[in-house]
Amino acid sequence: MDTKTFLTSKTLWVNFLAFIVMAVQLKTGWVISPEIQAMALTAVNAVLRLVTKAPVSWS
Numbered sequence: 537m538d539t540k541t542f543l544t545s546k547t548l549w550v551n552f553l554a555f556i557v558m559a560v561q562l563k564t565g566w567v568i569s570p571e572i573q574a575m576a577l578t579a580v581n582a583v584l585r586l587v588t589k590a591p592v593s594w595s
Contacts, residue, residue: 537594547584548592551577 542548553576561567 538590540590542592542594545582545592547588550580550584 554573557568558573
């Protein structure tokens, strides 16, 4: 099975972006409710899991 590098993984990029958004919230004090953040990230990750075709290679 073909693999892809971690830099081409949409799931990892979405989770990295979520980390940045959470850090910005911490720094600015503008906070999206944790429940909404969790629901949105769960939904996006579920969709990305459905469209994933290749495993990630860390090397």
